[in-house]
Amino acid sequence: MDLHLKAIAKRYANVAALDSVDLDVASGELVALLGPSGSGKTTLLRVIAGLLQPDSGRLLFGEHDATRLSLRERNVGFVFQHYALFKHMTVAENIAFGLRSRPRARRPDKAAIAKRVQELLSLIQLPELGARYPEQLSGGQKQRVALARALAIDPTVLLLDEPFGALDAKVRVELRRWLRRLHEHTGQTTLFVTHDQEEALELADRVVVLKDGRIEQIGTPDEIYSAPASAYVFDFIGRANVIEGQTEGGELSVNGHALRLPVDGSSRSRARLYVRPHDIALVGEGEGLPARVISSHRLAERITLELVVEGQSRPLELDLVATPDAVTPASGSTVHVRPLRYRVYSD
Numbered sequence: 001m002d003l004h005l006k007a008i009a010k011r012y013a014n015v016a017a018l019d020s021v022d023l024d025v026a027s028g029e030l031v032a033l034l035g036p037s038g039s040g041k042t043t044l045l046r047v048i049a050g051l052l053q054p055d056s057g058r059l060l061f062g063e064h065d066a067t068r069l070s071l072r073e074r075n076v077g078f079v080f081q082h083y084a085l086f087k088h089m090t091v092a093e094n095i096a097f098g099l100r101s102r103p104r105a106r107r108p109d110k111a112a113i114a115k116r117v118q119e120l121l122s123l124i125q126l127p128e129l130g131a132r133y134p135e136q137l138s139g140g141q142k143q144r145v146a147l148a149r150a151l152a153i154d155p156t157v158l159l160l161d162e163p164f165g166a167l168d169a170k171v172r173v174e175l176r177r178w179l180r181r182l183h184e185h186t187g188q189t190t191l192f193v194t195h196d197q198e199e200a201l202e203l204a205d206r207v208v209v210l211k212d213g214r215i216e217q218i219g220t221p222d223e224i225y226s227a228p229a230s231a232y233v234f235d236f237i238g239r240a241n242v243i244e245g246q247t248e249g250g251e252l253s254v255n256g257h258a259l260r261l262p263v264d265g266s267s268r269s270r271a272r273l274y275v276r277p278h279d280i281a282l283v284g285e286g287e288g289l290p291a292r293v294i295s296s297h298r299l300a301e302r303i304t305l306e307l308v309v310e311g312q313s314r315p316l317e318l319d320l321v322a323t324p325d326a327v328t329p330a331s332g333s334t335v336h337v338r339p340l341r342y343r344v345y346s347d
């Protein structure tokens with residue numbers, strides 16, 4: 001089902017946890033809520049779930065106003081970071097829980113519940129494990145069961161709060177690929193919270209970047225990565241180098257070196273150029289900024305350099321792909337660098 005948030009606000013004492021958030025999620029979309037700690041991700045998810053009332057604003061499920069509906073009436077599926085499986089119930093009983101606890105009139109019969117549980121066990125690729133107890137499962141298996149339990153009720157929307165946050169890095173990567181395939185299969189409208197940009201970019205159809213309770217940017221992973229709307233998004237979404245300079249006549253100059261890099265606007269102002277480590281090239285003298293190598297590391301065809309540019313407050317990091325016979329610049333030497341793909345944000 002589609003979901004619409006209109007000017008949702010929630011304050012705690014003097015903190016605006018959510019500050020007029022507008023968001024439309026299409027039916028079947030997989031949306032990531034991405035942001036650093038304290039940016040409002042969990043608060044937003046809890047408002048959608050009905051675990052928390054907003055101070056103002058409206059929430060629509062399809063055309064229906066759900067703002068005042070209870071958690072149960074909203075029929076959402078929820079998965080938390082720490083598996084909240086019932087320890088004294090088997091895997092199958094855990095998955096059946098939401099259906100069994102429905103009021104009698106809406107409760108499927110025993111055979112229908114057993115069939116649904118078996119379908120879900122197959123869907124999460126644990127068809128044989130229905131009789132086990134949660135403590136007999138790995139962390140990744142527990143989270144898959146938690147997902148099956150959330151899906152059992154055919155939720156209007158599936159809400160995942162850092163579902164893989166407690167798992168180790170390798171399992172995390174496997175599970176997020178699995179979740180992507182599962183989503184393609186079920187087409188379930190899903191919102192998931194993460195502070196891991198890689199996870200958001202790899203999994204989501206669209207990413208919502210939050211900052212201090214406000215939406216900073218909404219876009220596809222490619223839009224967010226290639227065209228970050230602000231320095232904040234650029235910095236948060238991947239490794240970033242910052243070069244401080246001046247714009248004048250539509251070009252950027254750094255420490256008096258005219259880099260002949262076109263930038264928007266012709267007025268003179270201080271500006272920061274943001275560039276990823278793999279988007280800087282080594283060029284000949286006179287074609288770029290002089291920089292001193294302070295560390296240099298080579299692993300097969302990959303060269304990592306740390307450089308200092310005079311007058312800049314932060315060193316630059318470069319990731320270069322070298323031909324096998326290329327010479328690795330030595331520490332202490334001077335090289336010339338030129339940003340290839342970059343964004344300029346005014347101060």
Ligand SMILES: Nc1ncnc2c1ncn2[C@@H]1O[C@H](COP(=O)(O)OP(=O)(O)OP(=O)(O)O)[C@@H](O)[C@H]1O
Binds near residue numbers: 037
């Ligand atoms: N129950 C509460 N009482 C007071 N302040 C709260 C409460 N819950 C959240 N906040 C504040 O609201 C803001 C948003 O919190 P929220 O938990 O939504 O952030 P988050 O992005 O999910 O962070 P994290 O990644 O650390 O979970 C923070 O400043 C937080 O301190």
